[in-house]
Amino acid sequence: MQSNTSTLASILSNPILNTDSYKASHFLQYPPEATGMFSYVESRGGRFDETVFFGLQMLLKEYLCRPIDDRMIDEARDFFAVHGEPFNEAGWRYIVATYGGYLPVRIRAVPEGTVVPTHNVLMTVESDDPEVFWLASYLETMLLRIWYPVTVATQSWHLRRTIAGYLDRTSDDPAQLPFKLHDFGARGVSSTESSAIGGAAHLVSFSGSDTVLGVIAANRYYNETMAAFSVPAAEHSTITAWGREREADAYRNMLRQFGRPGAIVSVVSDSYDLFAALDLWGTALRQEVIDSGAVLVVRPDSGAPREIVLRTLRALDATFGAEPNGKGYRVLRHVRVIQGDGINAQTIETLLAALAEAGYAADNLVFGMGGALLQQLNRDTQRFAMKCSAIRLGEVWQGVCKDPVTDTGKRSKKGRLTLLRNRRTGAYRTAELPLQWDDQTLERDWEDALVEVFDSGRLLVDDTFAAIRARAHAAAVVSA
Structure with missing residues (x-):
């Protein structure tokens, strides 16, 4: 043992x-005559119709680049x-x-940050040493965990598009988009590894995070100096430690410690009575907020999100005031609101719509997302699968697949596969290798979208986080 x-x-x-x-x-x-194996990874559909490929470089560096x-x-x-x-x-x-x-397998994949419609090949694994051809399937358990960073990155990418749509409609300042959805998910995940992997995946679309391990993973595995940023923020313990009778002193201390011109100070304000706290902010502490030069971000942390956010905004508007922007929507002076309780894709859409209906710009609200960002996802969210699609018997490759009559949605693809991209339209389609260009028009219009990233312990692509973000952001503009 x-x-x-x-x-x-x-x-x-x-x-x-x-x-x-x-x-x-x-x-x-x-079969005893088997000498090679080919497998592929795809999303077979799910919650989103497009996926953002991300996380393979982390996985390869951590597990397969070591002998x-x-x-x-x-x-x-x-x-x-x-x-x-x-x-x-x-x-x-x-x-x-x-x-x-070093494990003798070759891995090809679409470049990280690429947005690909579901039901397409994202990654392939091939092992053609007859002595250990079975490796391509043996590694499935490890490699298929790519579903997690891809799914987190995909959800955040779609949420970025949602928020961008409301900024475009109600705001004069689209530059704030990278900081509109902050990662609050570290304490809600199942492991430290999930915190690092999922936290990094979120940052493909956003630049704000309190998940330290996610930021460090993005930095270290993707050659980034600093992938995300945060601001000083209060939690309930730093407010309640002062006692209820000294609640105003707790808030005042936050301003004195962190309030500087241009700074952002986030203060949870519902430890006792949110509405009494809003009154404190708007009366006894109002001038101190203004004189600090900082932007105060008030965090309500309980109650029905739509009702509480609107009541908070209106209370702050009544005391600090607001100005109409160029699109006619009100932007609060000196203060903002961050909603971190009960945030998911649905509540983000609901709250942004409620703000617009009430005449407030999306500028006024930032989101903090916890369990729904990093934990309320699973492999079936995007129906990920890795399947053997070809086996070499002797010297001849033969396509293989599963085709269960009880569930056609689980039908797999056959052959040694790749992903093609149309040079003119950007459309994708899965194709079989070797590529058979039927005519010059086909060869001119389509290109192989997969690149070789790993071969027998050698990492062949070492991408930067900036390049990955650029791909994902460019795809968001095209898809909008």
């Missing part, structure tokens, strides 16, 4: 164990021996001896 000195961290870093139990037995289940070694093989052998599964020890030893421990 494995040594008692093995830590959970060391086990989690072993790619041989980063799989499903039954995968260990699959090397005995393929396996004999210790890892020993650990896996001892585990599976008692777990009840056969183990291909010879195959894994072969990888160490022949490839220095």
Whole structure:
């Protein structure tokens, strides 16, 4: 059995164990003449009709750019021996001896940040060493987790489009868009890894976050100096620590500590009575807010979002005032509101529509999104799947697929596949390799949209976060 000195961290870093139990037995289940395997990843539809591809570079750097070694093989052998599964020890030893421990697979993918309609190939995995051809499927468990950053990035991209639409309608300042949806999700995710991966994915579309690990992941895995920013903000403990009778002092302290010209200070204001707090802000503390030169962002944190946000805006309007912008919508002076309670795609749309109907610009409201941003998603949100689509028998590739009569939505694609992009229209379509250009017009109009990003431990593309953002933002403009 494995040594008692093995830590959970060391086990989690072993790619041989980063799989499903039954995968260990699959090397005995393929046709004896099999020599190569080809698999692909796609979104088979779901909540959104377009996906933003993101997160593969993180996954490759963390797991596949490091070699396996004999210790890892020993650990896996001892585990599976008692777990009840056969183990291909010879195959894994072969990888160490022949490839220095790097896994001999090739991965092609659409560039990260690219927006692709569902039902198209996003990524392919090929292994053509006859000794370990089964690797393409063995890695499915690990590689299919790409669903998570893709789904987070996709949701945030669509929310960016929603918010951008209301800014275009009601605001004179579209430059604020990157900071309109702030990541509050760190405490609501299932693991630190989810916090890092999902937090980074959100930042493809936005630049505000309190999820520290997500910002660090974007920085480190994507060559960025600082991917997102935050501001000083109060929580309930920093207000209630002063006691209810000193609530005004707690608010005043926030202004004195952080209130500077051009600064933003966020203060949760419903620890006791939101409406009494709004009165404090608009009377006893009003001049101090103005004199600080900062923008005070009031956070109501309870109640029905639509009702509370509108009542908060109107109370602040009554005391601080507002000015009509060039589109005729009111913009508050000196203050803004951030709503972080109950925020999801539906409430964002509802609140922005309510503001516009009430005559307020979208400038006045910022969103903080927690569990719905990083946790209330799963693989079925976009119906992600990774399937074997071709097997090489001897020297000949043959397309294979599943086609269950009980669920045609699970029908998979056949052949060695790629993704084509139309040079003129930007449209995408999945095609089979090798590409057969029927005529010069077809070859002129279409190009291969997948690029080789990984081969046997070598990372072939090391993209920047800025480049990924640029792709996603450009696609949002085209789709709008």
